[in-house]
Amino acid sequence: MVFVRPLLQRRLFSFGATQTHRNPHQQWSIKQVIKSNFADTLEDIKSHISNSEFVAVSLQKTGFFSAPWHRVSPFDTADTAYLKAKHAAERFQVLHFAVCPFTVRASKVTAYPYNFHLFPRDELKMEMPSCSFYCQTSSLRSMARQGFDFNSWINDGISYLSREQESAVKNQMLNPTLAKNVTKSTSTPSVADSVFIGRIKSRVKNWKKTYKCTSPSKDEALVRSLRKLVLGTEEYDSRPWMNIDVCSEHQAQVVVELLQEFADVVPLIVPAKGGVTQAVRVVLTSSEEDKDLLLRKLQNDEQELTKKVRGFREVIDLISASQKPVVVYGSLNDLTFIHSKFIAGLPPTVDEFMCSLRLAFPMVIDVNHLMKEIGPLRKVTNIPVAISYLKNQFFTPIDMVIPRQAMENEDTIHGQNVVKICELFAKLCSVLKIDPASVQSDEAKRASALEAYANIFSPFSTASEEPIDGDIKIWTNNTRTVSCEDLVFLWGFRDRVTAGVLKSLLQESHEAFFEEFDVRLVDNSCAIVVFWQRGLSKTFLNTMNNCSDMRGPLREMVSEGLRAAGYETYSRACRLGIWEATLADSLDKTLADSDSASESDSKTESSDSSWCTEWTINLDDL
Template identity: 45%
Template sequence: MAAPRAAAASAKQVTRRNFAEAARELGAHLESCDYVAVAAQKTGAPTGWRRALPVDTAETAYLKAKVAAESFQPLQIAVCPFLLRNSSPSTLVAYPYNFHIFPRDELQLGMPSYSFYCQSSYLSTMANAGFDFNMCIYDGISYLSRVQESFARQKICTPHVRPLLPLQSTSVADSVFKSRIKSRIMHWRKGYAEPNKKDDGSLVSSLSRLILGGETYGSRPSISIDVCSDHQVQLVLEAVNHISDDLVPLVVPDKVGAARAVCVIFTSSKEDKNLLLMDIQQSEEEKFCGFREVIDLLSSSQKPIVSYNCLNDLTMMHSKFVAPLPPNMHEFMCSLKMVFSSVVDVSHLWRQIGPLRKAKNIQAALSYLQRQYFVPMEIKIPEQDTAKVVSTENIVFLWGFRGKSVKELKSYLPGLHQIFSEDFEVKLLDKTCSALLFRNSGTAMQLLKEISSESPSLNNFFSEGLKAAGFEVYRKVCRLGLWDSELAEALERVSAEVAASTLSECNSSQIYWNSSLMLDLKEYLEC
């Protein structure tokens, strides 16, 4: 069997100057592709205990990803449709696009954002890699989320096509108004629909249009009819409807959204009328949509979305281009499913293939894939420990150890209490706090109960200034969003509020101890 070859292609750099063209090309590629890879280049990422930790559950990991998505700004979104051609030899064709985006407040409504966080280390890395910040800032594609766009449409009033609604009743004054408007429009239209065959010259033609009261909408003749109510708007629309099909009425609003006029546009043919209606719709979409058009293309294609860091990338996309992030993981996944129905996380692929579940690390998994499917790969992935599933009931958060290393802490604790003579592991979460994993079920709960009751057997523990809390305290820290504090400080603030009686009522969850954060979004797509 021959190895599939990946067709090399340089990424298309997309700014607002060539965005319309690139969006059309991307739409065509999405129709024919098998799947789409997405990735984001952001201005920073969480550090310290705010990053994804081995002790995080799906819920707490989502809360961390949520605050990161709301704090940092994407400057580039990479979108790459892949097409697998079953030729001989098989060929994998990639169509990479780099969309440069920037939160430009073009509508002057305070959206999408006036400020965001940056990390100097991230910006330095991007600059060293050749990232063009000038291109991003000056030519980056602006955007609004779907929710922001809805708000903007209410605030920004533009001429629009309004459907003709049946009038329930008309008065004598309505009939007079409608008759007068109809006569005026017919007289104006006659000057364009039945022009004088004699060439009167530009001056006479201009004077004729001035007398007729004509204006222009782009290159097409138009006339403006002043109105003072929605009822009069419907009268004008009805009058236009009874005159000719070559007229297109647009309702022109004032600053507060109330109709102030109806602009009647003359079209030269049925094709010209259809073209005008398409231009009106496209002009309105371009004004509000921006980069979100790409998200809509990805969503409507229904093609699988592939990413290496799905949780962080998709929370960011949801926050910036769809709507504010929901308060919990379940609601987020339900909302995300409405946009992207199929999501694949590369970091989970080896766990989904039967023989790979026995692989001890990702390097072994990649080796298997290469042997089995003959696919050449070059992937840089950090070293990971084994994906070991444990319960949060066996976790204790410990602080106050005065800068001791993991090795020092592991040898220091057994001398303070006999409970530490049991088998346990230590993981440093930040410089102020560590997590203890007890092998025996119930040991962590016993320790926390003794600490809560200030048992005399823990006098040495207390005298050393050590403090501890269970996972429920950490869960509450994340829910409260105490991100500006060191982890020990945040746990200290919350631990006093969690009574000992709640220790036995904590909701247990599973975590992946001693591994990078690994959340399979498929597990949460069912709502």
């Protein structure tokens, strides 16, 4: 935990202006990366990541939450918050991915921002040639109004192939590839392998001998055609070749090892659609020079193939390989997208997700948690507003240096947010007296100051608060915490009922409401009731389930359809993926599924009991 001294707030004077006080409408130079310049950019960003201390990332995604309750809320536990973020990550795609390697030295930030224009999935190009699908959200409609060319984006966007997709694309091309990394096996071959090797060796020798024994004749073309038909020989760039069919990867390995004994042949792997090896192609060369020429051509072809299937995942691999701290804003949502699209499928639980993510990014710093150390910034959810507040309240001159100059007529709209994250991070470190360079040092005491804010994936927690098992915040701006067991969800009340009206109706209607409680609307269909005294929620739920001890407005509301459930029902709805348009519908469906499961278990238990009664043999009766 980091102890933050009382902050001395000072307003900036006009004569203290530096390059930090730039025109708010001025835009930084962000390199826009598309398919045509992606390959060249990889080398540049690799060098910048290697020479920088941090890597900031920012995403722009398709889609929008279809229901208010699908958003991560303060009353969500880490598990339910992750399930909501997982749902969004698996439903939507990433349009823009901004990456900014940067270094902080005192008040100087040197940044190299890149904005990658991505196209989600190569296979969608044929299915969705128009931009109508992507324009369904407010953010994308705004982009369209700004003149963004969606058709150009679809054609020029970089694919973010996963490893599985990359393999699928290569297999679809079905191009023979050079057999590599083959070493002579030192183990004794089995009897089956020995027979197989002898048969293949004899076949290759006879094929070479027959092909080379040619006699000049006016009918040579016909003879060659007949020879090709009989021997199964074709030509590969005017060189003869034949296929050796194999039944397994082991057989393919045996064939490739065997062909190393022949100095004038080159083995190629012929893949099948399923990804396995279908055959080994034997290409016959005329000389050592001809063999070298063929090998160079094959390597060039492979490089061209790699370029065709290159995707943005290579950038993620570069960041991961550097092991540099990753700086983000709103870690849970963005990181689930990064993991889902570029690392692997999302695991079912938040603990598995955190373990998997740390294998790729050992240290993730969310500036949102640094902001919460400064009281007034707890309520801020906008980066420019946070930067403006720090400028006005603290003397934090930050000089943003972006060495790259903008190209003429270059679009600089996209990717600005990632530079703002770098600036905000530097300002917060300055205010909180944290030395960013300490992360790269060997001084554990200094480094722990920033590491205390790392790898916190709950969007509403802070590093300065000790977590309490089972306790959550209810309102974003309230420091009070409550156990999940003291929360009750209410739905089925009249339309357009405000939280205040609902609270007044509940007061004096049951003994549970004689003590302090709060009511807030989750959406138009459902409210959450917070009992600040332990045990009252259970008392109230028992009353609702038994329809007893009700009076006044509560009895009337129940007769009109009021329903109640504890936090576990809400958690179960998220676990089961029941993402209805309203929370009330999701809770109704969850309870219905639960009742059906209970009834099924009851019938099974009754059936088992009947079977046991009927078929049990009493030994005393024998």
